[in-house]
Amino acid sequence: LGNTIILDNGASSLKIGKVDSQISIYPNSIFRSKSERRKNFVSNQIDGCKDYSSLFYVLPFQKGYLVNWDVQRQVWDHVFGKDVLNLKCNESNIVITEPHFNFGSIQEAMNEIFFEEYEFQSILRTNASTLSSHKYNNDNPGEECCVVVDCGYSFTHIVPYHKNVKVSEAVCRIDVGGKLLTNHLKEVISYRQLQVMDETYVMNQVKEDACYVSMDFNGDMETCKLKGKDNIVLRDYVLPDYTQIKRGYIKVGYTTPTKSQEQMIRLTVERFAVPEILFHPSDVGIPQMGLAEAIMHSVSKCSEDTQPHMLRNIVLTGGSCKFLNFKQRLEEDLRRLAPDHLDICLTMPENPVTYACEGGLRWTKTNTIREHWLTLEEYQEGGQAACARQFYDI
Structure with missing residues (x-):
């Protein structure tokens, strides 16, 4: 072949x-x-x-x-x-x-x-996800089970595999993906600062450059209320004008807007509230489980003797996994939900x-x-x- x-x-x-x-x-x-x-x-x-x-x-x-x-x-x-x-x-x-x-x-x-x-x-x-399962099993000989978490553009799928065969009745889908996150960011920025509803391409870059998964949501919310340099979440993002500035970027350090030709948006809560939708879809009115609950639900549908192996072999794929702290936060949430005696191990590939x-x-x-x-x-x-x-x- x-x-x-x-x-x-x-x-x-x-x-x-x-x-x-x-x-x-x-x-x-x-x-x-x-x-x-x-x-x-x-x-x-x-x-x-x-x-x-x-x-x-x-x-x-x-x-x-x-x-x-x-x-x-x-x-x-x-x-x-x-x-x-x-x-x-x-x-x-x-x-x-x-x-x-x-x-x-x-x-x-x-x-x-x-x-x-x-x-x-x-x-x-x-x-x-079947192709991902083959790669994971090849890289980890001796393991017969894995759960592929695929955070794509339109959906997030959670798919358990046993000996490279999909456990169809346990497949779970969350209707949140990269597209929804970018659209939500566009709406929030348009409502608060600047009309960007037509700027999908640029706002997608803003999402990739500036957003991260919060390890302490309420703490970060409190930080966002602080003024000046104490607000360590705040970032100014310089938007491209396609004459001098070809691609937007985060401005380093706390600044007061100076040069008039630079168009900036100020990002605070949005930086972590947008990726949070993956963990709590109900934040934007989607009545579905978040990532950690959905993984536990999916694993619970697999046969009992495979469940410990499934939780030990969770592999994260898809572009929406690339947010800073994504793996650590998911691991923390899963640890809270899973029985204490079971190990939890997540694998984040070099390029999901x-x-x-x-x-x-x-x-x-x-x-x-x-x-x-x-x-x-x-x-x-x-x-x-x-x-x-x-x-x-x-």
Whole structure:
């Protein structure tokens, strides 16, 4: 299976891995820029855009599921095409990820596009967390269980595995992901300081640069009430103007605004209140469990003899895990909820975004993957029924 690519098809970005090469990340979107009206930027063409203000996003995913096929096809065509990967699809195999609880109609359309239009030699359709589980088990021989926590763009999924097989009845979903956090930050800043509802791109950078997970929420709230230099949470964020300042940044030290051309927003409570939604979705009116409760709930649905092993092997993946203190806070919350005699151990990979893709590349080098492939001939013979049989719950 030499010519195999892994396509971790996320709602925010495509992570693509080829055997023996670096994993690449491309935006899964088409952008329209206010300053360059007539031009569409497909995926990584956005790097050539000069002005990221008021970027309009056209996304193939809505609420975590692939619904806009025209946009997704344009992104795939661009990424597979000669400008980016220069992929000969009819000589390649592909492992492609899909969200949990995906709809049958979406699965059928994917099978059709990859077999009939791109004509890949063989396909394996699975979930990103399954690929993560393979990587984790490879890195930790002797462990048969793990819980993959995938904090993605649209959702957060908690998926337990036993011997690389998903425990389907224990899969848990929280309707909070990176998109909701960025949108909430936009609303708070627009309400308090500056109208930024159209500035998704910039506010996403603000979230990544300035937000962190609080280890003492009430203490941090008290700190935010202090004036001047005593308020150690306060940060001034200089917004880009795309002439002098190409990317926003946090201003060092406590300052009073001086240069009039610098447009700044002052961040205090938002810095930790936005990521807090992952731990308490009810803060923004989502009547669901927070991360720690959801993990305990998910583990409780697994067979009793595997539960201690599950709690000892929790692996954190997805872009929203990258907040400062994320792992420590989750560990603390879990420790409070779990029985005292059970160990809790969380693993934060070096790069939680590409972890699933790395797992896919590792899996393609083993023999166990062979039984999961579906070839073009088998598809032509058995059609959608063959896909439904082959990709059932892997």
